[in-house]
Amino acid sequence: MQGIANSCQPAISSSVKTTTFIVCCACLLVFSRCALTPGGGGSTQNIPESVKAGDSARVKLGLSVWGAGGSIKGRYTDVVAFYRLVGESGYKGPLSPTVLPQDETHEVYEFSFPAYPQGTQGEIEFFFELKLDGQPSRIAAGRKIKIE
16 A cells, blocks of 8 residues: 555656755855854934034934944944035045944944035035945935035
8 A cells, every 4th residue: 555655646856856955055055144244234323404604514423233243343444424515516525533432332433524614505415435344335414414
């Protein structure tokens, strides 16, 4: 009786077995690669809505890390900002920040955009460039700063 049951099951070809093995290995490789990465990071921004002409604008970029990469110290490098008055042809910079350590997973980078002369009207637009664990990244400004 057992022989009859086995003869009713279709035979699995060696090409199907090989394909299944390759797919399983590929999935294992993808999932193990994700598990071995050092983690990631995040950002927040503290941007004033406006600044008076003649005053500098201070912007804070909060950076954080998570995962297996460890402490934030030294993981973010080359953190700079570029800025311009809306309508200008090119960005000015790079501006270097003052680093304000917070804890093992957070740092704040404070940028001071130079004052625009009295009588200047418009908005300041800007962005940040940085590297996290050697990988370059660009962060767009959360909003423009109005010059009053």
